Amino acid sequence: MVRKVALMAALMGSLALAGCNPELIEDGKASQPIPIKLKHQIQKIGSTEKAPLYIRIFKEESVLEAWKQTKDGTYALLKTYPICAYSGEIGPKKKEGDRQAPEGFYDITPGQMNPNSSYYLSFNIGYPNKFDRSYGRTGAHLMVHGSCSSRGCYAMEDEQIAEIYALGREAFDGGQRAFPVHAFPFRMTPENMARVSGKEDFAFWQNLKNGYDHFQITHVPPKVDVCNRTYVFDAQGASSFNATAACPSYTLDPTLMASLEKLRATENVRFNEALTKQQQAKAKADAKANDTMVEAQLEILQRKDRIAEGKNPDGFLAGLLKGTPTTTSQVQNPVQATAPLPAATQVQPTPTAEAAVAPVQNAGAPASNSFFSKLGSAISSPFKPLLKDEQAGITSDEATLTTLPEARQ
Template identity: 45%
Template sequence: MRIRYFAYVSLMALALAGCNDTLDSASYTDLSTVKNKVEQPLPDHIVADMAKKGMDRNSPIMIRIFKEEGLMEIWKAKADNRFDKISEYHICAWSGRLGPKVKEGDRQAPEGFYNLTPANLNPNSKYYLAINTGFPNKYDAANGRTGANLMIHGACSSSGCYSMTDQEVLEIYAFARDAFKGGEKTVQLQAFPFRMTAENMVRHRLSPNYDFWKMLKVGYDNFEVTKRPPEVDVCEKKYVFNQQSANGGGFNASGKCPADMSTPPALQVALANYDKTYQADYDKFIKKYDDTAWYDPTEAERKAVVAKQRAGHDIAYAPTGTALAAGKMMKVADLEDLMAKQSGQLVASGATVGSSTNPNIKTGRVGAPASNAPAQAGAPIAVASTTLPTDVPIPMENPLAYAATAPVETAQAQPSSKPPFWKFWAR
């Protein structure tokens, strides 16, 4: 089994080692022909794909990032108001290691859930085009995390940003621009360390960031079940997703969560069904990787696997390879020794070790059930019915339903008037 896994990683390394070499250049726009990058339309092949999937050109989008694989996905609303993936891009460069951004200067790229408005679009970026991630959000601020101007931009150079090629960011910018013109008030950006499958959670179970990732996984699961961006709130300094409060209690990022906060019944049952499969897979992979865990490579190690790509480019061009290409599975004891050694080197050099780069690894088995309760993140979901549906009922209406409106002419975000997500689940 492990031989097959390492073969898989080797194939991924070959496929993802270069952020440019693996892309089909024929599908990208020749930048020398672009007269107005801000209004450059999406390529014809993408427009054709949208038509095949039942997507309107100006329907809402969602952006999803997976650091370990070095991938950025664009998801778009279809006619039934569920989202489907329409495009995927290799991230040319991201700095730091897996884990959230904690403070200014730590070189970490953000992880979490962020709301992008028209004001986040920067048509005048010196990195061709840029979209501000919105870091710090309410969760980051409540937890004292600092930093600013963390972007999705072009130029393939990163110090805490997600940097794409100029051709890629031209398309990503166009997706967001068209969605805003269609009336979408906010585009949700979901930034994850990796796909939050049972196997990946087991591989990374010893990371000091594991508890944070378990919290993100709840939002990941909500999207996987509904195929709609979850309603995101923050209370008790933790993310909560698709929560309702019968008494209309508000969510205070640093304050107590509403006493009657709960998951709508239909969604709760669907999440339990999803989690049942996940837990079975988790038990299988915990046995497979019982004495091994994943070594998360440093930024320097990721750059080393794509060093040849820098030849012939400007000195500022700094692609990074994927963590899958540069990392590896190790014996737990060997991993502990290596991380302790790295910790000593960091302390000796005077570098600050934040929670995102803390080399102390955790021990013991930890699962990640899909619970929204901040104070009991590991508690199982209480389900009234033992009959679990294979799909989630589609509400009669949806807060993210596309309805064409006049184009957005201003860069100022307008207050959202969409009803809370839970009202549609509760019907």
């Protein structure tokens, strides 16, 4: 009887302690089973609940893909989840407080799973990894989590993070020591690479694309190493890698190498075609902007001539342009209105029609088809001569996706 009383007292004490520490109470979020519908999908792709998991993130498209290993050892796409929110833009996270979500290759261990997250459920991406640290990049607590709120993380809806968390938990139960999370800025097609060819992170994205291509060919997540401050994938024959030292001698599987060479030969053609189209589109847009500027200048001259002849097309504009009549070879600048009913203001003539013209800002400005709208639709500095192609030194003859970039400073 005394023993029973002691056990009851111990039980009551533990319950009281749990009441003071709500984190000790299992709320069931982290132990939710995989939904029945998702279980059926796992079977449909030839996998099992406890098979290894692989996750790909595409920032620009705002999607997270969950892949499961199948019976033949390759991975099949299980489900694509929309990312509810991420902060920052495309490009890697570089320092604490920049509010950028990481891009790169990360591994998630059981210790990185957080069942007591303030954001419903979460797992730590593992930033900074060896590659990030080789560049002195800083930051911590970068997560994939619920609650749809992000400050450098990838945020999901609670129901979605619960599914992803359950997939990871079951994969760990099946013996997977860590599941890879590969975060990309966008789907790394040749067309997307051409679109960002002038960006400062282009060399970094070329490096990421190597890993992306390995998976596209093999449907197996690549083995990732870091040397010379560069990601290396599926290396064979090297004993060790140092993130900041020169890369050791290594080889790739001949079949994989042949597939990569074939893929890149095809993609380089697509890349250069996309780059050419991009340059042509820019030239066309520049020409259109120039035409808009010329039309606006001619309309200004025509209106001022009509005003000088007493034909006054605009009423309000004529009130601002009293003074010596002008001709097409001597243009005056309209002056911005500073009050609802401004006094007539003498303006200074400018020597040529290419001089900058400040648009009139007033409630009585003409409608959208007038020369004011044409002027505003040109460029930020409407009469500044346009520069020629401003691509960062990349031409269709030189551009390639095949070169592994040197270490970046």
